[in-house]
Amino acid sequence: MEKTKRGVIGLVVGLALVGALTLLVAEFDTAIAKWFAGRGVAQNPLEYPLIAVALGLIANALLRGTKTHAFVQPGIRTEFFLKVGLVLMAAGLNINVIMKQGAGGLLQALVLVTSVFFFTWWLATRFKLPPQLKAVMACAVSICGVSAAIAAAGAVLAKKKEVTYVTALVIVTALPLMILMPWLARAMGLSETVAGA
Amino acid sequence: MSDPRRMLPKLSEDWLSVLVGLLVVLLVALGGLAKVPWPLFGWFK
Numbered sequence A: 001m002e003k004t005k006r007g008v009i010g011l012v013v014g015l016a017l018v019g020a021l022t023l024l025v026a027e028f029d030t031a032i033a034k035w036f037a038g039r040g041v042a043q044n045p046l047e048y049p050l051i052a053v054a055l056g057l058i059a060n061a062l063l064r065g066t067k068t069h070a071f072v073q074p075g076i077r078t079e080f081f082l083k084v085g086l087v088l089m090a091a092g093l094n095i096n097v098i099m100k101q102g103a104g105g106l107l108q109a110l111v112l113v114t115s116v117f118f119f120t121w122w123l124a125t126r127f128k129l130p131p132q133l134k135a136v137m138a139c140a141v142s143i144c145g146v147s148a149a150i151a152a153a154g155a156v157l158a159k160k161k162e163v164t165y166v167t168a169l170v171i172v173t174a175l176p177l178m179i180l181m182p183w184l185a186r187a188m189g190l191s192e193t194v195a196g197a
Numbered sequence B: 001m002s003d004p005r006r007m008l009p010k011l012s013e014d015w016l017s018v019l020v021g022l023l024v025v026l027l028v029a030l031g032g033l034a035k036v037p038w039p040l041f042g043w044f045k
Helices: A002-038 A048-065 A069-075 A078-092 A095-100 A102-126 A131-142 A146-156 A160-187 A192-196 B013-033
Strands: none
Touching: A002 A048, A002 A069, A048 A069, A048 A160, A078 A146, A078 B013, A095 A102, A102 A131, A131 A146, A131 A160, A146 A160, A160 A192
């Protein structure tokens, strides 16, 4: 009974912590955008995902340092929050914006996603990976990273371990690229459209 | 008498996230209609 009570308190504290961190990301994001705008940079180069990652890493280090990580763990359900995020992402999709890109944009997306998906599938087959892991990895690489991996994992009944492999792979690859790619694009003189794609 | 807990359907994490996601969408929409400021506190203004 004592253990259940402690679990419920941990769940509430963990959820409150995630909520507080989310609010803090929004506060910092606005402040940083204003700081850059004040210096003549209209487009904030440090976008909110980067701030969220930094705050998340700091919070994780603090929780582990103070040995309170296990206590708040019931409220920090990463996979569940990612699934909620997928619903929010879909709700935010504006069909008019998609249609504005026209048939060319849709065709380009179709060719890109299909070719990357099947290339990853072929490569994973060469490495003799299990089919579920292949499907999750191919979706993650070709569509939109961790969110696609989580969505695909539910469809192909992948193991938690397989989702964790792919999530770690995407994060390890994407984290440095989030910082390096805008800098490289500017150094190479690429247009915003090309660099963004 | 059957156990009341068994009468409630047990939702999988996928369905629970759909429900929570839709509730958050509703909350955001209501927040927009009620003109709730974002960021909420504006600490660094």
